[in-house]
Amino acid sequence: MRRFRMLERLLAQFGIERGRFVLDWVAAGESDRFQKLTSAMGERIRAMGPLRLPGYVESEVLP
Amino acid sequence: MSTKPKIAFYWCASCGGCEESVVDLAEKVLDVVAAVDIVFWPCALDFKTRDLEAMADGELDVAFVNGAVRTAEQEHMATLLRRKSKCLIAFGACAAHGGIPALANLTSRSWIFRASYHESPTVANPRGTEPVPESTVDGHRLRLPEFRATVRRLADVVEVDYSMCGCPPTSDNLAQAVTTILSGNLPPRGAVLGPAKALCASCKRNTSKPDDLAIPSIRRVVDVELKPDTCFLTQGVVCLGPVTRDGCGAPCVEGNMPCTGCYGPPEGVRDQGAKMVAAIGGAMTADTAEATDSALARLEDPAGTFYRYTMAASLLGSARKEA
Numbered sequence: 435m436r437r438f439r440m441l442e443r444l445l446a447q448f449g450i451e452r453g454r455f456v457l458d459w460v461a462a463g464e465s466d467r468f469q470k471l472t473s474a475m476g477e478r479i480r481a482m483g484p485l486r487l488p489g490y491v492e493s494e495v496l497p
Numbered sequence: 498m499s500t501k502p503k504i505a506f507y508w509c510a511s512c513g514g515c516e517e518s519v520v521d522l523a524e525k526v527l528d529v530v531a532a533v534d535i536v537f538w539p540c541a542l543d544f545k546t547r548d549l550e551a552m553a554d555g556e557l558d559v560a561f562v563n564g565a566v567r568t569a570e571q572e573h574m575a576t577l578l579r580r581k582s583k584c585l586i587a588f589g590a591c592a593a594h595g596g597i598p599a600l601a602n603l604t605s606r607s608w609i610f611r612a613s614y615h616e617s618p619t620v621a622n623p624r625g626t627e628p629v630p631e632s633t634v635d636g637h638r639l640r641l642p643e644f645r646a647t648v649r650r651l652a653d654v655v656e657v658d659y660s661m662c663g664c665p666p667t668s669d670n671l672a673q674a675v676t677t678i679l680s681g682n683l684p685p686r687g688a689v690l691g692p693a694k695a696l697c698a699s700c701k702r703n704t705s706k707p708d709d710l711a712i713p714s715i716r717r718v719v720d721v722e723l724k725p726d727t728c729f730l731t732q733g734v735v736c737l738g739p740v741t742r743d744g745c746g747a748p749c750v751e752g753n754m755p756c757t758g759c760y761g762p763p764e765g766v767r768d769q770g771a772k773m774v775a776a777i778g779g780a781m782t783a784d785t786a787e788a789t790d791s792a793l794a795r796l797e798d799p800a801g802t803f804y805r806y807t808m809a810a811s812l813l814g815s816a817r818k819e820a
Contacts, residue, residue, distance in 0.1 A: 437778030439789040440799060444774060447603060447800035448813045 449486060453478055502558035502679065505537035505549070506588075507578055509564030509571040510598040510648065515589040516540045516563070518665040525672055532679055533558075549577060557582040559678055563665070565591040565598045565809060566649045569630075570642030579655040584678065586690075587651040588671075590664040593689075594761045594769075595809020597664070599648040602814045603800060606646050650809045660689045662742055664759035664806055670744060691744035693764035696756055699743050702728045710780040714792035718754065729755040730780065735802055740772040759806045768812050770803030 438457040445455055456475055460468045506519060520541070522529060536557065537544045560582040566572055579585050590596040601609060614620060614627050630643045651657055661674060674690050677683060684690070697703050706728035716733040723729070729736035729750075736755035742763045749756055762769040783789040796802065800814075808814040 435786065436781045436783055436789045436792075437774055439786060440774050440778050440793060440796070443793070443796075444770070444799040444803070445813075447798070450813075 451482065453482060454485070501532065501534045503536045503556060504533045504675075505557050505560040505578065505582065506535070506540065507537065507560065507562045507574060508540055509562065509575065509592070509651070510567045511564030511589065511591045511596070513540065515591075515665040518589075518663075518668050518671060519561075521668040522672060523668075525668065529672070529675055533675070546574070546577075549581060552581050554580050555583050559584045559586060561586050561588040561661075561671075562651055563587075563589040563592050564651075565595050566645075566651060566654045567598060567601075568642040568644055572645075572654055573642075575651060575654045584658045585651075585655065586674070587657045587660040589666055590662060590759045590761065590806040592651040593660040593662055593810075594807040595648055595650055595815075596759075596806050599650075599807075599809035599814065600801060600805070602647050602808050606644060610644075647815075648809050649815075653809070653815070658686055659684075662689060662691055662760040663745055667745060669746070689742070689761075689764075691742055691760070694743050695763045696738040696741045696743045696745070696747065696750075696760070700728075700738055700747060700750055702726060702750065706731055711782050712777065712780045712792075713782050714794075715777070715781075715796045717795050720795060723753050725753050730777075735773075735777065735796065737769070737773060737803070739776050740766060740769050757805050758803075761807050761810070768810075769807045770800070770811055773803045774799070 435457065438455075442452060442455050446452055456471075458471055460471065506516065508516060519526070535542070536552075537549050537560075539545075557578070560578045562575065562578055562585060564571070566575060587593045591598055595602070610627050614622055615625065628641050628644070630641055632639050632641075652660070659674075661670060663670060666674075670691065677690065692698075697706070705726060710728075710730055712730065712733050714733060715735060718734055721732060721734065723732060723734065729738075734755050736750075737758035738750070738756040740762055741756050741758045742760040745760055747756075758769060758773075762772065766772050781789065781792055783792040800808075804811050804814060
């Protein structure tokens, strides 16, 4: 968890914003919860649109 | 006609510190010059590109090239030096892993131009001029090397025979490398000329590091009066020793400053920054997300701290090949 917390901040500096990276725990029996988490993540990412990594793709620089 | 091995030194995107390392050989440079002919070293002596072009392919025995590759001219010189050399050495952190210049891979070319030519407080540029590869001024056609979108390692541009690490590699490293090359007793092609282990292996403070390292919170060097004999990590200060190649002689640690990682990752580590996230994260004692965030509050620039010299060699910050 500590590593992922640090990684999340690091990823933001590379242009991978908060929300695109999630750490959670789902037990083998919690299929409902798994379905909710992954659906929510999918919807969130769709709303955020494609990745805009600064420096890599010239036509897609930060606003 | 001299039969001594011919050596070249060249610089691409770098600060000049690597050249300083050659100069710092001091009287040892006489031993080097006695054993080899320096036939191309534009930083220190009056050589021109055409001197290099006039040489036969493979005429140079060894070329030490420092600096990362950002511009079209640097690409051209790297390619030319490759063709003229039997052995090409990526010399120093920038050539080997991108170094400080590659931190610019966290931003983009257009942002760099905006900052450098428009928004910097010391810039007066009312016409909004930016450098372009070709322009015409008063009927004269002017050309500038193109500024590429990303900073790359030398090995991303041409085939490299050996790498040497460090910002800069020490004069001892250089003297050792020249001796090794002259002896002909070389490691396999592609190897890093230097020890394989991490800096901790030779660090005098290593005995003060407990087996179960526990870091309550990250502290910066300005937050704490550093103890001269104690492992920096046990004092909560980020030291990249565990994920950095040995070979520097630990001058920073000797000067009571933690390792910032300029020798790049040791053997077996692919991504120095990711390895450090794993190492520090594993040693922290915070047990909730909130406690972790406050323990990390003083780590203001994780990417710049963990990838200070290896951005161009990292998984996320290297050049996207199709870009």
